[in-house]
Amino acid sequence: MRPIVPFRLGQLELFFLSDGEIWLDGGSTFGTIPKVLWSKLTEPDPQNRIRLGLNPLLIRHPERWILVETGIDRKPGEKFRSIYKLSADNPVLGQLAELGVRPEDIGxxxxxxLHFDHAGLNTRLEEGRLVPTFPNAHHIVQKQELWEATHLHERSQASYRAENLEGISFETVEGEIEPLPGIRLVPVPGHTLGMQAVEIYSEGQQFAYTADLVPTMMQAPLPYIMAFDLYPMTTLETRKRLYERWVQGQYLLGFTHEPGHPLGRLVHSEKGYQAEPLYR
Structure with missing residues (x-):
């Protein structure tokens, strides 16, 4: 498990947490990119799975503690965990405790x-019943995303789990909004039609948590789109639009599935778009 990674953005303090690792099929993770190319970037295990991170973001905001994503669902049990090589428990809770932040402190x-690997710790099992993990938190999601999570089809049903929505009251929003000063939610459709990135700005510095638009730095080149994306051509158009914004604005980027240090930035050259890490 990766240790907590803190950094400052102007007046705001941010912490990359880790909820452990998830191992996903390498071919699916890189979509149409052949193994002869992607295997130069990461080494698959004997089952062709590659190691990815799970990197929720904690923000110390003047108004409240903010959590971007909650972590992965481990409630389905041992067989489910073995498929993805998950640890038995959610280490993100221990990391919050290290920072002196209790679940009830998250506002x-x-x-x-709302995929299981991003919103899975919305709820936890307590004496055999589901309870909210963060009982005082206000949850915000795009309206389209909540609709997709509750109207499943054959391509989406494996990614959403009703147990992660049970007992949670969501505020749904549409389009680009700013729920708090310095925090901007930006629709980034493609992986799902309702996915959003989180942009943060303070004192002239800008940062974007990319969600699964760009899960890792390895996948930053425009064609490196996952087979998990329901609308890959929409992903491509969204990338072109946001990449230009993030490069021109000199954004720092946080990558939700980066297995190493999750902080980097995009660069553009004659070879196209690439991501470079700020730390190794």
Whole structure:
């Protein structure tokens, strides 16, 4: 498990947490990119799975503690955990405790989307019943995303789990909004139609938590789109639009599934778009 990664953005303090690792099929993770190319970037295990991170973001905001994504769902049990090589428990809770932050201290949760590996710790089992993990948190999600999470089809049903929505009251929003000063929610459709990135700005510095639009730095080139994306051509158009914004604005970027240090930035050259890490 990666340790907590703190950094400052102007007057705001941010912490990359870790909810451990998830191992996903390498071919699906890189979509149409052949293994001869992507295997130069990461080494698959004997089952062709590659190691990815789970990196929720904690924000110390003047108004409240904010969590971007809650972590992965481990409630389905041992067989489910073995498929993805998950640890038995959610280490993100221990990392919050290290920072002196209790679950009840979280006042706002910003959901990029509601897949089980991003919103799985919305709820936990307590004496056999589901309870909210963060009982005082206000949850915000795009209206389209909540609709997708509750109107499943054959391509989406494996990604959403009703147990992660049970007992949670969501505020739904539409389009680009600013729920708090310095925090901007930006629709980034493609992986799902309702996915959103979280942009943060303070004292002239800008940062974007990319969600699954760009899960890792390895996948920053425009064609490196996951097979998990329901609308890959929409992903491509969204990337072109946001990449230009993030490069021109000199944004720092946080990558939700980066297995190493999750902070980097985009660069553009004659080779196209690439991501470079700020730390190794």
């Amino acid at each position: 706002l949760i910003l959901h990029t989307h």
